[in-house]
Amino acid sequence: MKKALAASALVSCLLLSACGADRQQRIVVGSKNFTEQAILGEMLAQQIEAKTRLKVDRRFYLAGTYICQQAILAGRIDLYVEYTGTALTAVLKQPVASNANQVYEQVKREYSSRFGLEVTEPLGFNNTFAMVIRGEDARRLNLHTLSEAAQYAPHWRAAFGYEFMERPDGYAGLAQTYGLKFGAPPRIMDLGLLYRALIEKQVDIVAGNSTDGLISALDLTILRDDHDYFPPYQAVPIARVETLRRHPEVRGALRELGGQISDDEMRRLNYAVDGEHRDVTQVAEDFLRAKKM
Numbered sequence: 001m002k003k004a005l006a007a008s009a010l011v012s013c014l015l016l017s018a019c020g021a022d023r024q025q026r027i028v029v030g031s032k033n034f035t036e037q038a039i040l041g042e043m044l045a046q047q048i049e050a051k052t053r054l055k056v057d058r059r060f061y062l063a064g065t066y067i068c069q070q071a072i073l074a075g076r077i078d079l080y081v082e083y084t085g086t087a088l089t090a091v092l093k094q095p096v097a098s099n100a101n102q103v104y105e106q107v108k109r110e111y112s113s114r115f116g117l118e119v120t121e122p123l124g125f126n127n128t129f130a131m132v133i134r135g136e137d138a139r140r141l142n143l144h145t146l147s148e149a150a151q152y153a154p155h156w157r158a159a160f161g162y163e164f165m166e167r168p169d170g171y172a173g174l175a176q177t178y179g180l181k182f183g184a185p186p187r188i189m190d191l192g193l194l195y196r197a198l199i200e201k202q203v204d205i206v207a208g209n210s211t212d213g214l215i216s217a218l219d220l221t222i223l224r225d226d227h228d229y230f231p232p233y234q235a236v237p238i239a240r241v242e243t244l245r246r247h248p249e250v251r252g253a254l255r256e257l258g259g260q261i262s263d264d265e266m267r268r269l270n271y272a273v274d275g276e277h278r279d280v281t282q283v284a285e286d287f288l289r290a291k292k293m
Contacts, residue, residue: 027243027250030068030077031060034191035273035280036127036211036266040081042284043257044237047293051253064163065090072240073115079239079250083127085231087111087119087238089169096169100126100232107236116241120251121258122234125266129164129230130210130222131174134198138221145226149205150178156204158186159197164207169231171207177229195220211263213271235261260291 027048031041038060045056059077062068065086071077087107088094092114097103108119131146143149164170165188174180189197194206195214208215208222215222237254244251261269269287272278 026055028057028077030062030080033061033063036270038280039269042280047253052249078243079237081235082238083233085233090167096231098228103232118239118241120237120254122236124259124261125263126232126234127209127211128233130208132208132220132222133205135219135221145224146178147226149223153180154183158182158205159189159203160186160207161191162188177227211266213267214274217275
């Protein structure tokens with residue numbers, strides 16, 4: 001019995017060692033739970049696979065910001081794409097700021113000192129929150145800005161994602177800035193259902209994202225944030241410093257993606273998946289090939 005237990009312990013030890021060694025040669029890329037994040041996660045994964053000898057595990061659709069933050073701090077993922085305004089307000093709990101470069105530098109500095117995470121070069125586009133209404137309503141009421149829309153809020157039904165309701169750069173501050181007073185408390189809905197609820201006239205205004213590909217396809221209108229309430233939301237890959245120290249070639253692979261995706265390009269990529277129902281993997285691959293990455 002003692003010999004059997006000893007043998008079992010030895011086998012377990014060897015298996016654990018093997019798993020540890022295998023993990024050393026793998027990178028785990030995560031993403032939040034919406035289309036754009038899956039596309040960006042797939043881009044990072046394919047870029048690393050193409051430019052290094054590392055294998056990449058994909059752990060996409062990890063709910064929202066807080067789950068991804070905890071996953072990277074715990075080492076369950078090595079990198080994912082975050083947005084600077086989200087990092088500033090939701091993670092670092094800092095006041096909203098409007099200067100894109102200053103926000104980026106502050107996030108980069110504090111993520112390094114607080115969390116041991118490296119904020120790499122921005123990917124090139126800014127995905128800000130967008131307050132969205134039906135295009136027919138915007139034309140009928142001649143609405144272009146949030147300030148103009150505020151007078152109609154008491155007659156509108158609103159729907160937002162859970163994170164938008166809870167974040168410091170979300171609903172509460174927006175309502176205060178523009179004097180928004182809806183007739184009933186906003187409904188909290190899954191992000192994937194917001195636009196459907198809007199076009200089916202279950203609600204009248206939702207909080208989307210400025211790079212959503214379905215906005216123009218569904219004849220929806222973004223109300224301009226004329227008081228500049230929302231901070232900049234530059235998309236930036238965030239990686240564990242320990243991972244980059246162990247695999248410096250990953251930093252080089254990520255650097256090549258810097259500045260490569262414009263707002264319009266991100267909208268087209270999102271529409272390719274959400275509107276044309278194309279495969280995320282293929283959409284990412286086609287984009288990287290077109291960019292000669």
